[in-house]
Amino acid sequence: MMAAGVISLLLAACTSAISHKTTSEQKDRRYTVDISMRDGVRLHTVILLPKEVSGGANHLPILLTRTIYGADDITGQMDDRSETSPFDGWGKRLVGGPYIRVLQDARGQNRSGGEFVVTGPLAHTADNHTSTDESTDAFDTIDWLIHHVAETDGQVGLIGTSYDGFTTLMGLIDAHPAVKVAVAVNPMVDGWRGDDWFHNGAFRQLLIPQIGADGKHADISLPTTVSEQARAFLQEGSAGAFGHHHGIDDVVFWREILAHPAYDSYWQARALDRVLAAHPPHVPLMLVHGLWDQEDLYGALAVWKALRPQGRRADTTFLTIGPWRHAQALEDGTAVGALRWGQDTAAWWREDVLTPFLAHYLKRTPMTVAPVTVFQSGSGQWLGLPDWPPATTTRPLYLLPEHRLGFTAGPGQTHTLEYRSDPAHPVPFMPDAGGVVSDETWLAADQRFVTGRNDVLTFSSDMLTHPLTVQGSPIAHLGASTSGTDADWVVKLIDAYPADSRPGSGVSGALMPVAMDIFRGRYRKSLEHPEPLRSDVLQSYRIVLPEVSHTFQPGHRIVVQIQSSWFPLYDRNPQRFVRNIFLAHPADYRVAHQRIAVGGPLESHVDLPVVSDGRAPSLYP
Structure with missing residues (x-):
């Protein structure tokens, strides 16, 4: 009634x-x-x-x-x-x-x-x-x-x-x-820096069907496998040509994307972390981030960082970092891809964090939720912290000759390792064994499928003898050159599991991603004003990887992979500077020879934010 x-x-x-x-x-x-x-x-x-x-x-x-x-x-x-x-x-x-x-x-x-x-x-x-x-x-x-x-x-x-x-x-x-x-939860905050549409200038062209799905246009149906999707995009050329072929040129948002490939005032006005910093809210807020969020990996932590200077941490701003793909906090949280946690992490968070948090502010019930609730992958435990990131020590992890990684700098003289990047044969973002593409767990896919390619550099550390806990943003400092005038740089920080690790679990011998992202070289100096790169000249790149909370366990190795395409997830860089890559012509796409410095003044390395004692003090038992 x-x-x-x-x-x-x-x-x-x-x-x-x-x-x-x-x-x-x-x-x-x-x-x-x-x-x-x-x-x-x-x-x-x-x-x-x-x-x-x-x-x-x-x-x-x-x-x-x-x-x-x-x-x-x-x-x-x-x-x-x-x-x-x-x-x-x-x-x-x-x-x-x-x-x-x-x-x-x-x-x-x-x-x-x-x-x-x-x-x-x-x-x-x-x-x-x-x-x-x-x-x-x-x-x-x-x-x-x-x-x-x-x-x-x-x-x-x-x-x-x-x-x-x-x-x-x-x-x-x-x-x-x-x-x-x-x-x-996993909010869209900045569509150019790292949520949905772009990542550091590289366009996520697999989202074109969503952009065209406005009810006025025919549905854009993509093939179901990575190789078939790659062929479909290669046939059209640029992402702009693909959209034109599928008749979405009159979609307002698509026209806006085509007109604003750089981080100009259009995107900056929509960067919600900037907006909130200028209009700080006065309402208790919990931000929820997924470590393997394949869609909105940037937003929650960007807002957290924007509000921290406002003095809004322990009392009114809360943060959860969970071991989840996009929106998994509301679903089953026992695994992401082949990574299994031995518990339903999402159910625990909903019951022990979200429920008392809402009840405290809406029903005035007691609450013991920590300002920061973070899952530490690798060790499989929840931590309650007073702030994020916790106090860490920066440890440079150097890319060395002979494809090695180490915490000791390489030779003082410049050495480089080279690979060939061919836009006609780009590096896939997912393994393709003829099966259907997973648009949910690709960010947690075993990266062994690209080892051995001549367009991917793989660096590996010695076997670890002690746990190494990393919490915060790893920062890749690349010394890199290209024979072209533009280039994309994909950097992957990976946990290499030993071959006998949990047999049958899906991770034995696997290269499991900890943090991966892409950076479009033309934005090396300015995100708003792109410039061509100087051919065959080593230049420095600072690439901030997604934030992590992970323990590399003894017996594991740390692996770093470098490549120049991530296809067809992201559009191809022609490797020849053009004003607008969306409008690139077939003749603009050219083979380039990329070099990575593994010694000398521009020696490539990844700064790891390491917790010195292996574990940050937790407010949770």
């Missing part, structure tokens, strides 16, 4: 359109309403009331998710009997509950009105309250909810994953006073 308070409130809302539900939907206590924003645009909203508010005897906080993934699709599985949906029991398994769960289609998405702008910039200002953005839409939605949902106690939490993590963070800018807490 529908709660009387909600009936009267919804019918009284002249600015909203109510969707009348079937008897079964009423039994499931699911209601929809279209809420008007300050400019008159209506946003489709689903309200889910748990049985605990039946009869109006109890008032509960609201947990709001503003989504691009379809509020109706997500909540269509929600009832108090479901055991399969991540949101089953109206969010009880996910976040402890009970809460009033509200999901809303973002502007221009699914059943909401208005125009959708991908990670749109902040539009409203202190002097302009009429312009709309995701911040004002969150404010207007919350204002309506606390005045029209009789069952709420007037407190609101924001929670969202991926793009919905972006809308969650936007909701903290000039936040509504009713917002008491927020959780952003």
Whole structure:
């Protein structure tokens, strides 16, 4: 039976359109309403009331998710009997509950009105309250909810994953006073630096089908194997030519990408870590990062770093770093790829960290959650830390002649190792044995599939005799040259497992990635103003790898791989400088000879942030 308070409130809302539900939907206590924003645009909203508010005897906080993934699709599985949906029991398994769960289609998405702008910039200002953005839409939605949902106690939490993590963070800018807490899981923050669309200037062309999926164009279907995908992209040439062939030239966001290949004002205005630093939120916030997040590896930690100078650490800003791929914190967390943890890490985090965190700020219950909760892969343990990264010592790991790695510098005289990079035969990003590409676990794929190639340099350390724990950002310092005038540099930090390590586990003898990323050489001096490289001249590159929390165990080796393509995940660098790689012609793609310094003044090395005693002191038992 529908709660009387909600009936009267919804019918009284002249600015909203109510969707009348079937008897079964009423039994499931699911209601929809279209809420008007300050400019008159209506946003489709689903309200889910748990049985605990039946009869109006109890008032509960609201947990709001503003989504691009379809509020109706997500909540269509929600009832108090479901055991399969991540949101089953109206969010009880996910976040402890009970809460009033509200999901809303973002502007221009699914059943909401208005125009959708991908990670749109902040539009409203202190002097302009009429312009709309995701911040004002969150404010207007919350204002309506606390005045029209009789069952709420007037407190609101924001929670969202991926793009919905972006809308969650936007909701903290000039936040509504009713917002008491927020959780952003794997949020999209900066689409050029390292989330989704680009990584340090290299374009993730496998996302083109998503860019074209706006309902107005034919679906772009990619083949299912790496080799078939590679052939499809090689046939078209540049990523721009691929998009043109598939008819997405009139997609607004695609045109914006083509027009802004560098880190110019377009991308900087959308860099949410910068925006939040300029508009620091006053709401307790938990940021959630996945060590093997194949989509948004940059955002959560970028926001953490942006807010740290604001003095928002121990009391109002929290961080979780888990051993997960994208969005895995909400699913089963026993493994990522072949890496198995011996526990459901995601379930532990939801029960022991997320649930008490939300309850503390929305229900005033006690909490013992540490400011930083981090999983240490390699040793398989959770740590509670007062800050991130912990105190570490920088230990340079040198690339040496004869493809060795060591903590002692190489010869004082310049030596180089060379490889041949051919755009017609790029290095694949995943092994291809004829099977279907995993778009979820490629970042944790065994890297043995590229060893032995003449376009990949592999360096290996001696076998470790003591544990080596690394926490923070490894920084690769390459001394490198190319015979061309542009080049990509892919750097991989890898844990080499011994051949007899856990036989049958999938990691015996494996080269398991710890941190990998790509850097487009033209941005060596400036991310905003690319320049051609000087042919055959060794130059220094500083490449910040994704942050890690990992212990290299005794009996293992450390491996570093260097290559100049990662295909077809990222678009190919022509290796000849052109103004816009999206517009490169077939004749622009040329073979280049790359050299890496393994001695001398520009000696290549990776600075490892090492925990001196092997383990940071933990606030958790």
